[in-house]
Amino acid sequence: SLIFLIALLTGCMNPAVVVPATEDPASITSPISQSTNSGFTLTSTDVADGGRLPIEYTCDGDGSTLPLAWSDAPAGTQSYAVIMHHVATPEEIHWYWVLYNIPADVTSLPKNVTGIGTLGNNINTGLVEYSPPCSQGPGDKEYIYTVYALSAQPQITAPAEEVDRDILLAAIQNITLASAEILTIYARLGMEDPQAQSGQPSSNQQGGGTPPAEAITSCNGQAENAACTFTDQNGSHTGVCKTQQDSLACAPDRNRQDSQQGQGGNNQPTDGAPAYNIEQATSDKAQGMTISYDALAFMTGDLGSDSFFPPGKVADFWGFQYLRDNDPSEMGHAGDFLTSAAMNTLNNLTAAQRAQLIALAESQVDDINEYGYKRFVLMEAFRRLAEGDLPAGTTGLNKEAVKAYSAELYQLDGQISFERAQLMGQILTSLSAEQKAYFDAMVGNGMLEWNTVQEPEDVRGLDRDTKVAVMTYAADLYSWYAGSVEADVYFCPERHGTYFGSFYLKDIKAMSDPTYSIPTNLTGDLGELMLSKLTTEQASLITSLVDIQKPALDGIVSSREQVSLELRKFKDGSAADQTTVINLMAQYGAYDGEIIYNMAVNFAAVKNSLTPAQQAELDTLRTELLGDVSHPNGAYLYSQAISMPEIPNSDFLFK
Known part of the structure; x- marks a missing residue:
């Protein structure tokens, strides 16, 4: 399975491990590098390993690609590949940048790189392009840049628009000599962490943070859960007034943000008591x-x-x-x-x-x-x-x-x-x-x-x-x-x-x-x-x-x-x-x-009693909701996309 191919890559190729910094990343002089077991090193002049991703490299800024450089590749390296990804949940990995067929004599990528290597797709648009991170919900999110030193060019027969992270990882499974990575952190402005957009790490080690001054001002004289709006350097924001860090401040309306998981109304309690049993x-x-x-x-x-x-x-x-x-x-x-x-x-x-x-x-x-x-x-x-x-x-x-x-x-x-x-x-x-x-x-x-x-x-x-x-x-x-x-x-x-x-x-x-x-x-x-x-x-x-x-x-x-x-x-x-x-x-x-x-x-x-008109109406409900993803191309093992497996004969379930 595809999951097994990824397991072989990460389990057997001894990829570089990100070691948490022992000092404030902001105090390290540029360029900032990450050491790896093989000596293969990935660096960036704009962000430290474990540091804050500057806003210009996200959807809140220009959406630029991060400048990267690598050194001390293993002997025999013939090609490189780069992937940027985020682990949204243990079973769900998002990818934003898939770049391969990078020539062996290229050891760096400038900001907003073009004309080097072959681009794959991204999870957001599905197009052959870089898609900047645009996280949903408050708090820090981790984004990992990985460069792979390869002993050959990956043999990929799929068109570039179909090449995602999984396909590339499978293609380089047996040709990866070494890898190195940089872990970066980003949190959206207006989502309870105002320090997250600076290049400095947050000193607050708890979830959330001090709300922006504009968010507090917008709720002056307002009641809890009152509608609110405010504008800061990142644009206009709407939400409801919530108590955050002992202040009443404008925050995203959680009741509008997530699924009820099959239950009517908001799926969370509002008074601290168990709401669901x-x-x-x-x-x-x-x-x-x-x-x-x-x-x-x-x-x-x-x-x-x-x-x-x-x-x-x-x-x-x-x-x-x-x-x-x-x-x-x-x-x-x-x-x-x-x-x-x-x-x-x-x-x-x-x-x-x-x-x-x-x-x-x-x-x-x-x-x-x-x-x-x-x-x-x-x-x-x-x-x-x-x-x-x-x-x-x-x-x-x-x-x-x-x-x-x-x-x-x-x-x-x-x-x-x-x-x-x-x-x-x-x-x-x-x-x-x-x-x-x-x-x-x-x-x-x-x-x-x-x-x-x-x-x-x-x-x-x-x-x-x-x-x-x-x-x-x-x-x-x-x-x-x-x-x-x-x-x-x-x-x-x-x-x-x-x-x-x-x-x-x-x-x-x-x-x-x-x-x-x-x-x-x-x-x-x-x-x-x-x-x-x-x-x-x-x-x-x-x-x-x-x-x-x-x-x-x-x-x-x-x-x-x-x-x-x-x-x-x-x-x-x-x-x-x-x-x-x-x-x-x-x-x-x-x-x-x-x-x-x-x-x-x-x-x-x-289903067998539906008229063609009824079936069409129901199908429309689905396509209006899901659009281009109304039907998958294959199947799923849990939430991981796979090819349709060979299914044992189910005749025994009939009579």
Whole structure:
């Protein structure tokens, strides 16, 4: 897989490791360089390793390319390549600059370079060009420039407009002699960190910062949450008045910035109390909106979009969803929430404890990917049902076969969860008083109050699959420490019945366009609009699923509670029973199998009864929302784009 190719590159080629500066980067004389194990060095006259990226190299300035220079390339270097990227979340990497076929006699790139090498595309526009970073949400974001010394020119047959970061990394996998990188930091003006645009590092080590004077002035005499506008050197800004660093100041309106994750209204509490619980998640309203949105996604989508699936939905007994849905700072669904939780945890752990998480990740990657690939069998069967592509001699899906296959899949989830709980419990019971105090200082405070920390050196160089797992483990470790059985049992409304493409329909535009914010009421509004296009009989097939699935959904809640109680024995210093967990997970999977069987049958029935005009209207809803990304070219292993895999025969799921 593509993920495996990236793993080989980063795991075997000994890429340069960014070492955190031991002195203020602003005090170092230019040019500022970063040493590497091979001696291959990347430098820039305009920014230090670990320093602030000047505004002129971002969308808030001229959008120029950064001047770079490198030296001491290994003998035999025949070509160079340059990539600029940002890790938005552990499972999502953004790329802004892909440049290859740089001749061996070129050892620097001037500002706004042209005419050197071959440009690839970027994640923002998809065009063959550099796209300056334009981060969404407050706080520091890290942008990494990497130069690769190559023993040959990469052999790439795809046209330049199709060459992204992944394609280039795959092409240079076996010809990379050395690499070097510079890590830079940037935070948007008007997003709570006024120092972020200077060349100086912020002295504030907490999330957020002192608001700009203009932002404070705009809220003089105003009430909390009053609409506000202000203008500073970076232009005009709109938002609402919020208390920041003991001052009432204009800040971005969080209620307008992120997805409700399938729930009506804003997905964050406003009074510090838990706003979301299992009763709300399983309510008729929440489930009704989710099911209708699932139906729209399925009836207008395809197998590729069905396969898009957030990796955090696997082995999720640690209260992380509860933590983010009830974040007091209303930042639970900001793109860097998981990253912030994970980085604080990793920095709080010892090197030996981090090594344990890395070892577990390396041992579980295959199982995690196997779970993702096994989902395709069910998804293909549901598509075959909708398309009338039934095996000879059958008339429809076999409910018991679907439940049995889902039960088997969830047993794999149970194995992953058990191993994870075993290690997490071991780590939590071995925490020192200082480590517990660090976590205790985070508990009850929102993300904006957590420390801003750097990625530990021993985590930075991990391959993609392993790093995704380690980051997930770390965030879960903190939420398990901070949470409760109630938090562990909790899930968001769209946690189950995840085979119909709703995650793609909701998330893909935000992934491909960093300027896009998911509308707060997207799930509810589009689901309701879809129902309005149907006849009464068609709509009832979808809305009736709320009552049809209730017994299974109640069974899921009960199963999750029993699994959570068993796994928490590790956290309390005793031992959980593996057989008990696996058996409970099989039961859990059978319940979800019943839910997805009923959804597939009813969704297919409605789709096959649509008139051409109805189908066109529903398709228009999709294209108006997603535009050019309405349908993927291939498929997804979780949220990573892949070619459509070879799927085992699904005939056994029919009767």
